[in-house]
Amino acid sequence: MRYETVIGLEVHVELSTKSKAFCSCKNEFGSEVNTNCCPVCLGYPGALPVLNKKVVEYAVKAGLALNCDISLYSKTDRKNYFYPDLPKAYQISQDDMPICKNGFIEIEVDEEIKKIGITRIHIEEDAGKLLHGAGDEDYSLVDFNRAGVPLIEIVSEPDIRSPEEARLYLEKLKSILEYLEISDCKMQEGSLRCDANISLRPIDEEKFGVKSEIKNMNSMKSLERALEFEVKRQTEILLQGEEVAPETRRWDDAKSITIAMRAKDKTYDYRNFPEADLVPIVLEPEWIKEIKTNLPELPDFKRNRFVKQYGIPKYDASVLTLSKDLSVFFERCAKDYKNPKAVSNWVMGEVLRILKEREQEISNIKFPPEYLRELIDLIDEGLLNSSAAKLVFEEMFDTGKEPKTLLDKLGLKQISDEDAIGELVNEVLANNQESVEAYKNGKSNALKYLVGQAMKISKGKANPKMINSMLLERLED
Amino acid sequence: MNLYDLTLHEVHEKILEKEISAKDLLDSVFDRIDKVEDKVNSFITITKEKAHEAANKIDKKIAQGETIGSLMGIPMAVKDNICTKDVKTTCGSKMLENFIPPYNAEAYERLENAGAIMIGKTNMDELGMGSSTENSYYKVTRNPWNLDMVSGGSSGGSAAAVAAGEAFYALGTDTGGSIRQPASFCGIVGMKPSYGAVSRYGAVAYASSLEQVGVLTKDVYDCAIILNYLYGHDPKDSTSLNIVHDNFIEGLKKDIKGLKIGIPKEYYGTGIDDEVKNSIKTALKAFESLGAHIEETGLAYSEYSLPVYYIIALSEASSNFARLDGIRYGYNANDYKDLDDMYTKSRSQGLGEEVKNRILLGTHSLIDKNYKTHYDKAIRVRRLIKEDFDKSFQKYDLLVIPAYPTAAFEIGGKIKDEAAMYMGDLCTVPVNVAGVPAMTVPCGYNSKGLPIGMQLVGKHMGEATILRAAYAYENNASYTKLKPKL
């Protein structure tokens, strides 16, 4: 029996508004514990929430960018449950009337465009954070800085058919949200959190199988790995003729397995009902239109533009535009430059490699993009060969200094002086008579050897093109 | 004549004329409190020192020639579910016995900014749940007219304080009659404003969609003065409306010729005491003599107000009071095994029986299985009730109904007559369900000398009309006004 994988993702995104969702406290990651809170976000008696307009604006932005219908009328609801990190003992959320509905994201699978449906986007608030006593310390403390931070929850349709598609969907979603500048989208810090519902069903079967909900996947990679694990686990269960248990499972990244957390058959009754302390969210079509007009260029559009404007391959353009910061970096470098493809090669090659190696973000890069262009110019001018250029690049990455300065400092300046090259060539010719003879007897390979010798003596600094042409000149004489 | 016997506007005149100082007033009120508080039990907390400091400041300001506003230097009381900065706000509950809010409720803050002198926090049924102030964790407030009788509730402490001369006026909250019924029992004026007219910020929420902060005063004129301060948009409360209102005092002086008053028959059925009916009948004659037209009418959906009210109020309460978990503030049972045990013990020990019952009932209405047939249905019927009132106000400027089927009942003695109990809720609750304003105005006494009140109900944001009619009536009522003998 063969099975088809069915995946739906629920993504929580912390919005990067200046203040929290329902009070004027700062919305800031990493502040000292319990400094960004007030009677409202601490759930003090009598305190009342007031919806931050920016939160609505950001949610509408996301909805428009994700091709959703925007509800002109929506409302907030209370989701009731007791937990120490939830000060009011209810979360303000949107239950049956979300602010955005019926959208989609396009991903590219095997060079084909696939649409993944988005069921809904709704506004809600985050909870605080529990800090548990270490070891035998039998207590927990609560940090309420995060309580009341605005979130949007983006729920996909069960349209995703593989762990790879899930990753592509999340990458695209993250990319779009970053372009909109409505969230930091940092999975490690928790400003973008993804839960997955995954089930298997026999191919050609319409009915969905029993699903597991997977939590705690803190990177794109762990999302894909967790789902791959889950596909294997569920397949094995089904092949043995058994049934998958409906449960919530947690991904353990270190052990690379999912672990059962709790059964899903006993669902908690959240007693959702309208939030009477807030008024319905009524939007003016004009306001939505204004937001739509001012939406920034989004990844797909930018990718197509890059192909057209810079003549780079579609693949390059896709990689460069997936991250907004990367695309901006590329464009500042490539703009009005004669050789955009060389820039693209450098950005996709060395820049991405070193970022990964040093575990850094493109946004924190020390040198301005224009320096990379200068570096490529130096290569084009013959002042730097490619291996030396890589050394300069690393130095530039570490120090943020201009390539020309580094060139001198590292003593890497390419030897392109005719006299110096002439001397070098003379030396090589004098010391390698055998090869000279061989060349004259028609063995053209000998030329390569001679060039190599010249480079070796110059410690790689000599301009190989010049050596080549000067050797040829002398040998043909 | 003692100063504490005067009204707010009368003592204001005296301050204005420099006949008396804020300190004189405060001394008079505290003398009165010393004399009668033991009998009446109006207060949970008395803030004597703070009041004296505030009065000193006011007297200095007056001496320096500052313009004297209508509230400056005049002692008042605040129901204990209205947050007062640095002053305990217990809501009549053990749960909040030591709760000191770091902020003022907006309604109180407006008065404080205008120079009001708070003398204390008044007793109430725990978390606003009750109609006799017998459900307070702290004490039972007695009716100043007869100490064996209840003061009404849940704003019983506020009503008793004003009636007993312990404060010139008091703030209260009204979720289903909590201002109007105690005002009626204590023979004073009590106003529940239109939903959205007064900020709820800092008033500890019981049923968010039903309640309003309002005021209990000695007469209609005083009520108009306070409403001028309380009214108006507050950006901290999303449900507060941004509507401009006229000066309520200026509106008082207009006559009521041609005013159309409807008498909805559903509110005069079995269970309403004959003495109450007769008092109101006499009052209606006074209205007629002033040129108003009286006509019988109906509010057919009123009977559904009760189930609608109880489902909505208790559902909202179950959620609103879930925050009382003993973690950030309030009572925490020290001896517990784990998290669930802490929640269970803190709430079991910190909350009273009536509160627990109501929270359970509210939770029951919201669970998945019952939501459609309970809460969801209730909010839909609520719309019909509102429309019923709206239609009525297309024809009438005001509706007049009893404030309660009887005068104050005995402490410890539940109402035995079920019809009277039902009518008791019916008199006050539909007004909250519809969100319209209503005011209790005293209209006589029963054979035992206990006050009787009637309610003037207006259309949404129609307070000016209510005040104008009430003021006209008050100045032309045929009965002799008395004071409680304490």
Ligand SMILES: [Zn+2]
């Ligand atoms: Zn806050």
